[in-house]
Amino acid sequence: MSTALAQPGDTSSLEARAARLKEIAADIRVSIVNTIAGPRMGHIGGDFSVTDILVTLFFDIMRTRPADPEWAERDRFILSKGHCSAALYSVLATAGYFSPDLLSTFMAPLSVLNGHPNRRKVKGVEANTGPLGHGLPIGVGAAIAATISKSDYRTFVVLGDGELQEGSNWEAAMFAGHRKLSNLTAIVDRNRLQQGARTEDTNSLEPLGDKWRAFGWEVHEVDGHDHAALLAAFEAPRIDKPRFLIANTRKGKGVSFIEDRVEWHHKVPSPEQVLQAIEELRAQ
């Protein structure tokens, strides 16, 4: 399905592009349900909150060549919240990096699709992540590499909001601001839930935008399920700063009984719930 990728020079209207992304996102969410239903393991809540961000990047914004995944000039994408690998794998398969048939092996014994992104075995994965707080420093390094090699590729890092409690993010944020890395975009999947409770009840992050502005970043805040808003934020004229996108999302977005419920961090739907979830997603 590599034809799903945006074509260079696409002059469609923002609305047309957003409508197309919405359709892809619905298919991706169904793919996620099927992917985690097999092993009965996964992180469906976070997978669903981050889906629209991933779809917007991979099917419109990013410069990629799925048939040549190590192309030097490709845009870099790092999923720092690596537990949402089912979403990333579904996106990569749909984009043509590998066969969608492989998704049925998710977390099976000896599968290349382990529970966190696997760079060594899976095309399109830039970095093994999973332990939190690793993605942004790697993204900063990739962005600096582009700067000193005078390449114009961009680097995108998706962070979980709970993940921002890890200190290494702030080391990287401070340094990216200092280096004025305008080729770096960090997106926080701001679903306001972490594994055990709400972020603001655990170790509060607000005022989140002000914190990143203070570190020298340009901050945008958008509805993380609004593809047109995401497109506009990614395509905003670049200034001399790294960009931080607060994407306000709903954990479990798209399925009524999962949405915004803390227990669905890594709960797996029953066979009946799988059918209901797919039905709800298909109706959208």
Next chain:
Amino acid sequence: MNDMSAPVTSGIETFDCRVAFAETLAELARVDPRIVVVCNDSVGSSNMNAFQKEFPERLINVGIAEQNMVGVSAGLANGGFVPFVCCAGPFLTGRALEQIKADIAYNHYHVVLCGQSPGMSYGELGPTHHSIEDFAWMRALTDITILNPADPKQTRDAARWAAQANRPIYMRVGRFKVPAVTPEDTVFEPGRALTLREGNDVTVIATGVLVSCALEAADILASRGISARVLNMMTIAPLDEAAVLAAARETRGIVTAEEAIITGGLGSAVAETVVRHHPVRMRILGVPHFAPTGSASFLLDHFGLNADGIVTAATELMA
């Protein structure tokens, strides 16, 4: 840190491996545009002032932030560069251990982690600043090649090899001034022990600053009628198991000597090898526990990490 000369080398010309390392890195950078240095406010202590002056864009100083330093180096490797991460050993391997595991080793990025001032170089500063756990921690990460050059020639050769090895590497860059122990015509072979002296009674396997002590010990043992084989084990991982097993078969016992915690270091690696294939009597010389304060040379003597300590251990094995 007043006394940076090993006590066993008085009267012998000694060299600073950090100078050899810095010169080599600049030579490499002149011909290989992929070479960059990443450091943590350690430009001066890593001897990288000249590199920074010559290649200002290719020295990335992240400030005092070691987790970010290692993550940034992974990203630079992703972007096609070959980062040499120059940082005091304890804060590189310890403070950023999970980043080294997940970002470098498991991603299999070509990053050269350079533990500066290893072992007990910062003796007086206390155990927080002693880098003696590095071998054990890095050995647990199976993808990382661990190099511990014994002298300036090996330091230069190790850096040149590391620049093109296309794999994760940890190497010590010593602060201790050491004598030259490697013949100039020696061809560098990572993963191979260098036999510096043949011998049939006992084998001394030493690494880093202890290699010159092992040679001195072999002289003393020879004067007492004991023929000691001396191996310079520059590569801690992967270990040269063939050389170890030859020593186990051909001599009556093995003494290992390293400026590192005994648990999990060179001695452990040798012991794991012989116990699997050819059990033999061993003495493992190293640091047994958190060290007290004192100069590096004082601490080496304190723990018997010198020629006399090696002679005593070898003599016990022959008993």
